[in-house]
Amino acid sequence: MSLLSHIKGLLTTVQPGDPIRHQEDLLTSLLVMAWMVEARDPYTGGHLWRVSQFSQLLATRAGLHADDVSGIAVGAFLHDLGKISVPDHILGKKDRLSDEEYAVIKTHPEVGWRMLSSHPLAQLAEAAIRAHHETPDGRGYPRGLAGQDIPVDARIVGICDAFDAMTSTRPYRTGMPVPQALDIIAQNLGTQFDREMGERFVALGKAGELDHIVGHSDSGIPLQACLMCGPTIAVPRSHQMGTRLYCPSCTAEYETSRSGGILQLTATGCNGSPADLEPKVDPDVIGDVVRTAARALLVS
Structure with a gap:
């Protein structure tokens, strides 16, 4: 039985009255968990959305079936789930990692899979989570897979993950230009x-x-720059003029405005309180991924 058939059977058996709604609930639980893991790193705002968008586009242009494309988009959103186990001092380190610290980083694919393995839709994202750091020459991790032994999901997500890392700003460097990353x-x-x-x-x-994806945290919404830390501030789609947002790195407070139709942030001179700085899930971003994937997986 194919994975798609397995998922369809699971959903119609568990909740025959509204399988799409049940599918959406299951996917939402996964994506919210991944979002909260990403929020631990102040310099990765929008990373999951971007990798998911890149992966969906690449899978589509490669001619993969719609349900496979949706599964890859979901897997891409979940690929770094295991970083929940990486200590903050390693995750946010501004200098080169030591061999010991890099060894800790290399545990995140298997940790992510262990976290997800009991979820009803775990198989949907297994390849992307476990194998996105495997490489064709067999020198990747965690299992040293090579060539075609690496699932296509992971081959796609691995490229998109690396590209986003190269073109995104980090505490120790600015993001490189797109042509350089492509080279x-x-x-x-x-x-x-x-x-x-x-x-x-x-x-x-x-x-x-x-x-249209590079440097953005949602469709048409580029990451905004903190005066001290660079592009770290993700603006929710539901924002209004005068909404107050906070740099997740230095906690500086900004207020949204528009000038000539262009979104801008203005520093207020204040800093966020602990309540202001609590990670907040953007339901619009997650809802887009969930609705598209749920319908494709059940209708295709």
Whole structure:
């Protein structure tokens, strides 16, 4: 039985009256958990959304079936779930990691899978979570898979994850230009990145088809820059003019406004309280992923 058939059977058996609603509830529980894990790192705002969007686009252009595309988009959103086990001093370190610290980082794929394995839809994201750091030359982790032994989900998510890391700002460096990141991918096809999917991704980038995702945290909403920390502030789709937002790194408070139709943030000179700084899930972003995936998985 295929994974898709298994999921359909599970949903219609558990809740025959409204299988799509049940599917959405199951997926929402996973994505909210991943969102809260991402919130631990102040410099990864929007990372899950971007990797999911890149992966969905690449899988679609590769001609994969709609249900596979949806599964890859969900897996991409969940790929870093296991980073919940990585201590803050390692996750947010501004200098090069030691060998011991890097060994801790390398545990996150298997930790993420153990966290998810008892969930009813665990198999949907297993490949993306466990194998997104495997590489075609067999030198990746955690299992040293090589070539076609790496599931296509993981080959796609691995490329998109690396590209977003390269083009995003971190405490120790600014994000590199898109052409530079594409060149690095092109130079490492067949070793670090799957050749077929990597070539497709580079072509998308050169055609400008990734530009609406790079540096954004939602459709049409670019990350906003803190005066001290750079682009760390994700603006929720539901924001209104005068909404107060906070840098997750230095806690500085900003107020939203528009000038010539362009969203801007103005520093208030204040800092956020503990209540202000609590991670807040954006239901619009998660809702988009959930609704698309739930319907594709049941209708296809």
